[in-house]
Amino acid sequence: MPIPLIIDTDPGVDDAVALMLAAASPEVDLRAVTTVFGNVPLSMTTRNAGRVLALAGRADVPVAAGAARPLVHDRAERAEQWHGGDGLGGRASALPDTTAEPDPRGAVAVMAAVLRETTEPVTVAPIGPLTNVALLLAVHPELAPRIGRIVWMGGSLGAGNVTGAAEFNAHCDPEAAHRVLTQADVPVTMVPLDLTHRCTAGPDWVAALDAGGPRGHELAEIIGHYRAAFRARHGVDAVALHDAVAVLEAIRPGTLRPEETPVQVACDLGPARGATVPGGEGPVVRVALEADCDAVLADVLERVGRLG
16 A cells, blocks of 8 residues: 655755655655745745646645744745756746645645544655644644654754755754654654765766656756756766655655664754754654665656656
8 A cells, every 4th residue: 555645845956856756656645745945935835846746747736835934043045046046947937837726724734634534654754844844743743643754854964055064954944853853752764965965866867867758858957957056066967866865765665774863953043053963862863874876866767757
């Protein structure tokens, strides 16, 4: 039986790859896509989610808008330099626009409804800031036992990508990350930069995606801006598929090799804000630090290629 899946996202180029990956994978039943602020403002992430689902042929999946800002302290960071001003590498207007309006109940209510209505444990895959998931756990603690696990792309045990200490999704809302990673009575797998920066797709991968059909071609076009930004920043012609790595683990548990440890989140206002540090007290988090990245990239490419 397919695993019921909710993806919470802030599209975002690598988010688009992750959504297409989920749409192409029969192992999961994509029940809802909820959106959060992050790479671009909430209005854009919500519309982008609908457009990517329409591109994937899954306009039937409900989309619901969630948090437009963090739980406590607002922040100025966006990621337009990586994802383009529209969040999809300047290609948002080229995608099929969905005619469906976002679910008026909002992200937390939609996630709660999925949890109530599904008899099987639900996997929640947040691939942006953890604000919506923290709110869900705070407002509906009675539904936590219905979550099979949370697979989050975020955090870093080494260098960050916003500051020297903090990864973007954790830095966007450290208080939400603290709530989910240190207080949630739910199994959590954290997929940090330490791993996702090693799973980078090169020119041959992008060319194969482009040649895979009209949907693959459009996704390759979306990746173009992100690829150029990665090359300018790191001097390598490649793209890091951060979110797709996490979603593949949600689809196929055991893809990544985690280590169990508590993780603390720095919520002070100093230079360490948003850092995710192993150790201390609290629930154990499964931190994925090892994977066969060649196999991961091949699997993502093969699955997305099914969409044509």
